[in-house]
Amino acid sequence: MDRRPGLSVRLQLTLSYAGFLVLTGAFMLALVWLFIRVPGLRAIGRFAPSHPLLMQEFLPASAVVLTFLLLVGLVGGWLLAGRMLAPLARITAATTAVAAGSWGHRIALPGRRDELRDLADAFDAMVGRIEEHVAEQQRFAANASHELRTPLAVTQALLDVARSDPDADTREVLDRLHAVNARAIDLTEALLVLSRADARAFTREPVDLSLLAEDAVETLLPLAEARGVTLGAAGDAAPTSGSPALLRQLTANLVHNAIVHNLPHGGSVLVTTGTRPGSAFLTVESTGAPLSPAVVATLAEPFQRGGARVRGDHHAGVGLGLAIVQSIARAHDGTLALAPRAGGGLRVEVTLETPGSGSG
Known part of the structure; x- marks a missing residue:
């Protein structure tokens, strides 16, 4: 934004401090002035009749006091403002460094x-x-x-x-x-x-994860049968809101990934859905080779695979299956949780907000 140059914040604070101090002093001197000039107040104060001489001395003294307060306010305000604003200089320097591409710079x-x-x-x-x-x-x-x-x-x-x-x-x-x-x-x-x-x-619409799970299981059943993998779905309705196309892609990717990265023979995949207070979930559990927590932690990164790709297998994927799932879940303000199964394989759970439970 193009702005015209103005006073520094330090100078503005200095002038504010000095102005406040001078106004306070002027107010106190004005009270004394009234005390001297008003007859009733003068009688209460038992001033001597020679108040004109006192007035002649009061005015010059008041000017000296106000001048002193102004100087004290300017010097003291400048020093105090500098001390209070010193962290801003550090923040500004860090912001400039980051803007220049130094992402590792911190204010600390x-x-x-x-x-x-x-x-x-x-x-x-x-x-x-x-x-x-x-x-x-x-x-x-x-x-x-x-x-x-x-x-x-x-x-x-x-x-x-x-x-x-x-x-x-x-x-x-x-x-x-x-x-x-x-x-x-x-x-x-x-x-x-x-x-x-x-x-x-995308535009959010009502979506039931259980229906998407059933659709994914029905669509990928031939692939599971060809690989000797038992595929099934169970659970209750899991209403949420989001993009039907993206959530369908999320569900299909999870089921496809579970089928492809499974045991060579006799494997299984179970898809379950349901709700918890404020959220709907979709879980895909699959058998497979044992996976360490360190390996599981990297599976959602782009182009990472849980096992070696089979040469010539066009179902092996492109290494973006779980990365897409995680991105879709985040776009819907949801979470993706991966965990190794005790007997080998993987447990994947996507949790999304139920309608009316989000922050809007």
């Missing part, structure tokens, strides 16, 4: 709690969150670039081989190109969903 203002230190602490906390977000976005951009570069590099290699070998099997090359292209499309669509969720570009 010492002393006991007051308004300025509350401001400094809030600023430090805000910069910390921004620094984490920037680092996360940088990692995401690097990972996305790597993931997008891989299918493009494979496509280039296939085309080079086909061009250099006229006798190559064209159908095989086309089939491999089709698979690589399909993966690139899946990755691009996943990135678009993730971007849409992060931007919260």
Whole structure:
């Protein structure tokens, strides 16, 4: 914002202190003046009849007193204002450093709690969150670039081989190109969903998580049967509000992830829904290999997978399944909780607010 230059806050406070001190002194002198001039008050005070001489002495003395108070107010006010505003200089320096890109800079203002230190602490906390977000976005951009570069590099290699070998099997090359292209499309669509969720570009509508769970189970049942995984849904109605399309994507991603990252044979996936006071939840429990808490803590990061990707398996995903789930949950002011199961596998729970329980 373009502003005209004005007085510094320190000078304004100094003038305020000095003005208040002078006004207070003037008020006290005015009371004395009235006490001398008013006959009734003069009689009460038992002043001598030679009050004109007293008046002649009072006026010059009053001017000296007011001048003294003004000087004291200016000097004292300047020193006090400088002491009180010293933390602002530190806050300003930190703000300038952060604005220049130094995200690791903090104010770290010492002393006991007051308004300025509350401001400094809030600023430090805000910069910390921004620094984490920037680092996360940088990692995401690097990972996305790597993931997008891989299918493009494979496509280039296939085309080079086909061009250099006229006798190559064209159908095989086309089939491999089709698979690589399909993966690139899946990755691009996943990135678009993730971007849409992060931007919260949706209108909230009533949604029942139990219906979405049933739909996801019915849709992905053929995939579960092909992999020998038992898939089921249970639970009660779980009303919430949000984007039906995004919440459907969230549910499908959870179920798909549970099917793909499961035991080679004889695995199971159970989807349950329900409500708690003020919230609705959707839980997906799946069997699988044992997972450590350290590994589970990274599964929601973009392009992280709980196990090795099977070569040639087009159902393995692009590493954004749980990242999309977490982004959608956050966009709906909800939470995503991951925990390893005692016997192996993963337990995932999404909790969302029920209608009328949010902060608006």
